[in-house]
Amino acid sequence: MDKLLDIRKKEEGKKTSFRIVSMYVLLACLLQIANKMGASYLSFSLMIIVTAYLLYMMIQRNIAKVNQIETLQLKREEQKIRSTLESIQDGYYEITMTGSFLVFNHSLVELLGKVEKELLGCQIADFMSAEDAKKLKQAYQWVAHTGTAVNCVEWEVIREDGTRKCVEASIVLILDAQDSAPTGFRGIIRDISDRKDSERMLEESRFRYKSLVDHNPDLVCSFELNGLVTAINPATEKITGYSANQLVGTSCTHLLSVRPRSTYVRPFMLAKKGLSASFEISIAHKRGFPVDLHIRFVPIIVDSQVVGVFAIGKDITEHKQAEETINHMAYHDALTDLPNRRLFTDHLTKSLEQAERGRHKLAVLFLDLNRFKYINDSLGHAFGDTLLQTIAKRLLSSVGHHGTIARMGGDEFTILLPVLKQESFILFIVKEIIEAINRPIVIEGLECSVTTSIGISLYPNDGQDAKTLMMNADSAMYRAKESHRNQYEFFTPTMSVQASERHTIEQELRKAVERNELLLMYQPQLQFETGQITGVEALVRWLHPKRGLVSPTEFIPLAEETGIIIPLGEWVLRTACQQNKAWQDAGFAPMRVAVNLSAYQFKQANIVQVVADILHETGLHPAYLELEITESVAMQNAKQVIGTLEELKKLGIQVSIDDFGTGYSSLSYLRSFPIDRLKIDRSFVNDITSTQGETTIAASIIAMAQSLNLEVIAEGVETEVQFEFLKNKGCHEMQGYFFSKPLLKEDMTGRLASIQGVS
Structure with a gap:
């Protein structure tokens, strides 16, 4: 703006000089006129001076008036220029050739983060x-060299507070x-931070x-509206086996085998x-194998118009296979792969x-394997599982395509014959099944034999729905098992009554403990040399309110x-421990109480903790508790059984093998069992x-126990001859009717009192 004023002052000086020259020229003309007219020099000089003064004053007034007008015009122009510069949102600058600021607007001051008076003299x-x-x-x-203006020179303003623009x-x-001559530079400085941020965000978004x-593990394809592929990601190449060059520009229909086409x-x-x-x-897939995909089509929208379609696909092949496997498992037996219930x-x-x-x-057959529980308990679950798999294969071979075979659980199977034109066909299938199951089975070098009992129910005679037919076939199977094994039975109405009674007994048994209907009886175990009672075996009985003693x-x-x-x-274990502790508290000599553990109890993972808790709860010293397990239980999984027995022995209790001689014990395992005594089976x-054979076995058991430093006790001693034989062979403890039948706790208390003299 000052530059503009300097230009104006130079122009005004030129005008003033011109006016003074003009006045001198006019005075010279007047002097020449006066000389020609002969006027006195003094008088004319005075006239000239007055005239010149008047002319000068007139000129000065004109000059002042012109200057005033021009100054106002100049201020108006200056205001216009300043107003224009300040109205610009971008920064305006004028600098010297060396870069010092001369002219700038307020927008530039704000952009640079300076006070206006501080900016003068600063270098850009x-x-x-x-x-x-x-x-x-x-x-x-x-620019100085060429004189050509340039635009869009980008740089970064660093403000005093450290911020950047x-x-x-x-x-x-x-x-x-x-x-x-070049005097400086001028131009516009525009803040493009927002634009740069937008470009950066756009680039980042891209x-x-x-x-x-590119890194999405799922298939991503873009399609034109006509269905042609425009781009694919690397995952698509991996999932399909085709490269981008092979798919772009195609409709991918060569990959699709699905019908109808409406699917996609x-x-x-x-x-x-x-x-x-x-x-x-x-x-x-390009290699020929199928790939299952879950596809979602998404519209590509630009300016509110659909310009294409994205396909986003997830490979669900493994999921589908897992789903099919889970579905198969949900409807099939895991062991035999037969249909389940x-x-x-x-x-x-x-x-x-x-x-x-x-x-x-139609016919429903319900069959059960006889002796399976015994085989499973004695030879182990692995053997039993293989046996069930073998039976399943034989059933499939016997029934074939005529029906559906299912495993209900355990050793129970059902067979559906859906179309039955003649009942004689049932007998044909049943006989095929019985003969197939009866054939010897060799597993791991061991030969075993099982038989079956089959129950049969018919539609519509024996039921109108699935539940009734299956229940009635089950009832007929139990009748076949009870009456004559290895046979079959057709359902009769009386069987449903018996099945109902069996169900009722089951429900009543569940409530027997709560209703205190169970009781324990105790059979004394005597040492014949002293006649003293060294222990008792706890035997459970069910005193039913209507049926009496069961x-x-x-x-x-x-x-x-x-x-x-x-x-x-x-309940049996806790009650026996409580009673034994009660006898000791009453002053009777300490003795052991023997409690039989069933196979199901012994298989419990927490059996050791259960025994420990009951001993702690009742206060009975562990030395006076004896747990009996059968020989078949002991040999199910000998190594595992030994581990459990060792944990039980750490509690301080005694362990005996019940029913010894009826199973398949090997001497090597028997040496490893942490047991205290053997019980000869009755x-x-x-x-x-x-029987000479039984005599030899009994004598051998006693001799073997003595060689292993184990005590031996015989159960079921009922005659004096049996007593004398066992005594002579070295059996020191016995129990049976020869000494005493099982007694109620009150009677047992009286027996102890009479022997020990405790009142």
């Missing part, structure tokens, strides 16, 4: 890095008005998108309308619907089959006097 290079200053200096030199500047050379697509065409049409849609499809029931329900429509019969042979198998044996066994004792 003060607000940038050394590298940017070097770059800008080269630009100014080029990205700017874009223009550079125009300023020339002197008279001699056109890289994010590229990273999302309809979702694509929805995407073209702006709606995303998903579906599952199987494609053919759920699938069998579904098949039976559908077959019943077909039988009703076709007015034909033998354990009736309810123990049912308890084991239904799982009731676990709570029942704990079957050998009963036939001691009549």
Whole structure:
């Protein structure tokens, strides 16, 4: 703005000089006129002076008036220029050739973060890095040299507070008005920080998108609206086996074998309308194997218009296979791969619907393996599992395509014969099954034999629905098992009554513990030399309110089959320990109480903790508790059994092998068992006097126990002959009716009192 004023002053000086020269010329003319007229020089001089003065005053007034007008015009122009510069949102600058600020607007002051008065005299290079200053200096030199203005020179403003602004500047050379010599530079400096941020965000967004697509493990393809592929990501190449060159420009229909085409065409049409849609499809990999995909079509929208379609696909091949495996497992038995109860029931329900429509019969067979529990307990679960797998294969071979075979669990199988035109066909299938199962089975070098009991129910005679038919076939199977094994039974109405009674007994047994219907009886174990009672065996009985005293042979198998044996066994153990402690507290001589552990109890993972807790709860010293396990239980998994027995022995209790001689014990394992005594099974004792073989076995057991430093006790001693034989062979402890039958706790207390003299 000061530059503009200087120009104006120079022009005004020129005008004043012109006026003075003009006045002198006028005075000279007047003097010549006066000389020609002959006027006196003094008078004329006075006239000239007055005239000159008047002329001068007139000129001065004109000059002042002109100056006033021009000054106002100049101020107006200055205000216009200043107003224009201040209205510019970008920074305006004028600098010297050396870079010092001369002219600037307020926008530039704000951009540089300076106070206006501080900016005068500052160098433009003060607000940038050394590298940017070097770059800008080269630009100014080029403009000064060529006289050509430049635009869009980018650099970064560094403000006093440390903040930075990205700017874009223009550079125009300023020339002197008279001699056109370069005097400085002017231009616009624009803050482009927001634009740079937007560009950076756009670039970052582009890289994010590229990273999302390129590194996405899922298939990503873009399609034109006509269905042709425009781009694919690397995952697509991996999933399909085809390269981008092989797929771009195609419609990928050579990958799709699915029919109907609407499976993928309809979702694509929805995407073209702006709606995303998903579906599952199987494609053919380049190598030929199928790949299952879950595809979602997503519209590509630009300016509110759908310009293409994205396909985002996840490879669900493994998921599908896992789903099929899980589904198979949900409906098939894990051991035999036969249908399980759920699938069998579904098949039976559908077959019943077909039988009703076709007015034909169908049959349900329920079969159970005889002696399986004994084999499984004695030879181990691995042996039992192999046996079940063998039976399953023989059943498939016997039934073939005529029906559906399922495993219900354990050793129970069901068979559905869905179309039955003649009942004689049932007998044909049943006989095939019986003969197949009866054939000897060799597993791990051991030969075993099992038989089966089969129950049969018919639709519509024996039931109209799946549940009834299966229940009635089950009832018929139990009748076959009870009456004559290795045979079959057709269902009769009386069987349902018996099955109902069995169910009722099961329910009553579950409540027997809660209702205090169970009781223990104690059979004394005597040392014959002293006649002293060294222990008692606790025997459980069920005192039913209506049935009276129920033998354990009736309810123990049912308890084991239904799982009731676990709570029942704990009750027996706790009650026996409590009673033994009560006898000791009453002053009787300490003795052991023997409690039999069933196979189901012994297999419990927490059996050691259960025994320890009961001993702690009752206060009985562990030395006065003896746990009996059968020989078959001991040999199921000898190494595992030894580990459990060792843990039990650490508690301080005694352990005996019950029913010894009936199983398959080997001497090597018997040496390793941490046991205290062997109990000779009553079957050998009963036939001691009549069978030479039993006599030899009993004598051998006693001799073997003595060689192993084990005590031996015989059960079931009922006659004096048996007693004398056992005594002579070295058996020092016995129990049986020869000494005493099992006694109630009150009677046992009286017996102890009479022997020990305790009142």
